[in-house]
Amino acid sequence: MRSKLAKVLHRAGGQCLLEHVIDTAVDVTTPENIVAVIGHQAEQVQAEVAGRGIRFQRQDEQRGTGHAVLCCDGMSGLDRGLILVVYGDCPLLSAKTLKDLVAAHKTADAAATLITAHLDNPRGYGRILKAPDGSLSAIVEEKAADEEIKKIREVNPGIYCFEAKHLWPHLRQLRPNPAANEIYLTDVVESFVKAGLRVMPHPVTDPFELLGINNRVELAEVDQILRRRKAHELMVSGVTIQLPDTVIIDKHVEVGQDTVIGPFVHLTGKTKIGEGCRIGSSCFIHSSVLEDGVQINQLTTIQDSYVESGAELGPYSRLRPNVHVEAGAYIGNFVELKKTRFGAGSKASHLTYLGDATIGKKVNVGAGTIICNYDGRKKNQTKIGDNAFIGSNSTLVSPLEIGSGAYVGAGSVVTDTVPEDALALARGRQVTKAGWARRRREAGAAEKVESR
Secondary structure (H helix, E strand, O other): OOOOOOHHHOEEOOEEHHHHHHHHHHOOOOHHHOEEEEOOOHHHHHHHOOOOOOEEEEOOOOOOHHHHHHOOOOOOOOOOOEEEEOOOOOOOOOHHHHHHHHHHHHHHOOOEEEEEEEOOOOOOOEEEEEOOOOOEEEEEOHHHOOHHHHOOOEEEOOOEEEEHHHHHHHHHHOOOOOOOOOOOOHHHHHHHHHOOOOEEEEEOOOHHHHOOOOOHHHHHHHHHHHHHHHHHHHHHOOOEEOOHHHOEEOOOOEEOOOOEEOOOOEEEOOOEEOOOOEEOOOOEEEOOEEOOOOEEOOOOEEEOOEEOOOOEEOOOOEEOOOOEEOOOOEEEEEEEEEEEEEOOOOEEEEEEEEEEEEEOOOOEEOOOOEEEOEOOOOEOOEEEOOOOEEOOOOEEEOOEEEOOOOEEOOOOEEOOOEOOOOEEOOOOOOOOOOOHHHHHHHHHHHHHHHHO
16 A cells, blocks of 8 residues: 555545445444454554444464464354454445355355455466365465466455354464465365365355455545445435536435535535535535535535524535534625534625624624634633624624624624624724815825926
């Protein structure tokens, strides 16, 4: 990967690679039966998937795939039944494929069954050799294969189903490969065959599922596949996506029927969008909830916020974390909100910053209004009551309370409480000097004559 980051922590489709594999495994078994063998950057990997309910086992010294599985020897629950072994960098692997593998294994009454794939270009993979009865006789790694074996297109992607009662005894007996000083899982298969145990291949029809990630090019290709799958899933469920190849929608995003998503939209994290919404082009929405009938105009950013039904935002609006916009409210162009509850039917149409505030219902916030919520040491709160009117270019200095029905005159700097239904004016009195401009022009003209 040419990265300082562990491979399984790289992201595709909105999740790290390991999370995709965990999601697949959870469809096959319960989380407590899933063990992630971690080594490089173990603490970071464990933290990334914390809360998923799986178990972890450390492989402090990386000594091959067989050694990785051997690290799990003796863990509770792994001494019986079936053991599935998969890689943490195969995000396209489906639960159906694993379930089919288990079913094939049980039908064949085998000691081990492994997934195989037929590839047009099998270079780099171990080749599958079969006995006359169709069982597996050997896996020959490419570096050990002769020219005839290299022509075989059925390969070993490295996904196995083992009988636990056979796996652990044979795995304990393996010795490291002399050339690499590593224990390979393919050596277990060879050990089974030598012991007369039945090992069966299980070919899959879609080799794309088995793609592992080895570089940034493959990461981008898999990300594109996952994005296309998600867009297809949403469109089939009744969502309109105007240019599907341009959108980025994470795996767990939910979108309701009859919502329209414009070009170049990003829907990421745990975003949930209701029915009948319209998301304009180039909007970025992360881990936010939009109720039914919300309209988000182009180039709007929403992060960790909640928007109730019938509200309209944008264009060029920004909701920073912990904003709650109530039903029917309007947030216009170049309006920024942070940690604010904005009341039902209220409007802030343009050029405004509202932070650490509670704003009531049917409030009008004029253009150029800002809340000064930071005093240099801490953030302070502002509360504006229902039906208040905040004139354009007002500066509201927190902590501050403006009562219901109150008016703040345009251009005011408000520092004190404004009672209900009161008018607050906080600006210098206008002074008008008759003829001043004319006299200034005449004086300027006289100076030019003298300078000549």
